[in-house]
Amino acid sequence: MRCHAFQLPSEVYRELEAQILEALASASLEQLGYLLADHDLEIELLSGEWRVLFEVSEDIAYQVVDLNERRTRMAVSPDELAEFVEMLRDPERQRAWTPISFGLAELVDALPQGMDLVGLVVVEEDDDWLWSESTHEIIAIRPEVYALIEPHMRQLVEIGDYGALARLAGDHSEGAIEFSNERWFQLGQGIVQHAPELIPVIEATLSPPGVYTSIREALSRVADPRTQPSLDAWLRVHSGGHQYGLFFRDIRREVE
Structure with missing residues (x-):
């Protein structure tokens, strides 16, 4: 899930501030869109970007975060902007x-430094991304x-x-290996037979860079070019570039 940051002129923000803060708690994106219609800049923040931003600004900005509802919203008033920009x-x-x-x-480049010329509102994207075609993957980070x-x-x-997890990992991946259903199941069978130490790794979904070398060696035992090209x-071509963290994406986990 990504977010969109809207910059509003200070006079617009101040006039609508009470309505904006009330709407952030429970209003639909459509309702928020009406309130933010007079923005002068909109910037998309990738799934990891808004997360690190929210994490460091929770003591400065007003935030509404409910990960279970996929609601992530924040407002920075013109009066708070100087401190917010200094932090950024x-x-x-x-x-x-x-x-x-x-x-x-x-x-960071767009927000004025040391001034109260604008307010900032960040809201989650709509849920269209949930309906894009998905596939089993091993994502390298x-x-x-x-x-x-x-x-x-x-x-x-x-x-x-796991849907939001796939969005987050995919937004910041170095590369990904895609598998059809048939080849994903073949991979699982090959792991059971030839690399059983990978079973708990795949079940855990995430593996850190520190264990990448051993995982790569185990995967090489099931990478038959005839069945897993x-x-x-x-x-053969990409795996040696870094000590990657891996995300094993099984789309069966993403059923809403």
Whole structure:
């Protein structure tokens, strides 16, 4: 799940502030859209970007977060903006966020520093992404990216939202191996026969970069180019670039 950040001129935000704060708690996206119609900038934040942003700004901004309802909303008033922007522009934080910073970098550049010229409202995207075609995957995530988003991925595992987990991992992946249903089941059979140590790894869904080498070696034992050409090709061409964190996506877990 991604979010959209809306920048509103301060006079617009101040006029609508009470309605905006009330609407963030329970209003539909359509209702919020009417309130935010006079925004002068909209920026999409990827699944990991808004999560790290919300995490560090919870003491500054008004937030409404309900992961079970997939509701993630935040408002920063013009009076709070200077502190918010100073926090975002912290050089150490900027360096830490660089591996996942796309929309965030645009947002940091756009917000005025040391001024109260705008207000900011962040809301979750609509649920159209839930209806896109999905497939079984092994998703590779660079170690520096995995370190940033791992707590949020594990939080989604805990609440059982594997659809949002796939969105988060996919937004920040280095690459992915896709499997048809038939080849995913063949992979499972091959693992049982030739690499049983992978069974608890796949059941756990996530594996950290520290165990990547052993997992890669085990996967190579079931990567028959006749039955698993995509896995075989990835292991030969791409697998040695980094000590990847892996997400094993079984779409049967994503049934709503």
